[in-house]
Amino acid sequence: MCQHQPRCPDALAPDHQAARVVATHPEQGWSLLCNGVVLFDDAGELLPDGRAVPPQPMYLLAAA
Numbered sequence: 001m002c003q004h005q006p007r008c009p010d011a012l013a014p015d016h017q018a019a020r021v022v023a024t025h026p027e028q029g030w031s032l033l034c035n036g037v038v039l040f041d042d043a044g045e046l047l048p049d050g051r052a053v054p055p056q057p058m059y060l061l062a063a064a
Helices: 058-063
Strands: 021-025 030-033 038-040
Touching: none
Parallel strands: none
Antiparallel strands: 021 030, 030 038
């Protein structure tokens, strides 16, 4: 899916949130990344395979 050089991280890679934003809808609270991941403003995610990743508390995100 990604045409960028260097390629964006895969949707299942640990750093998948580093992919480029290809569409954003701040009024609806979500952005689509190049790797197919949908990021929500509350830090939740929807992966390309349909799995939902619930928002993580900020202290867990900082420790990762």
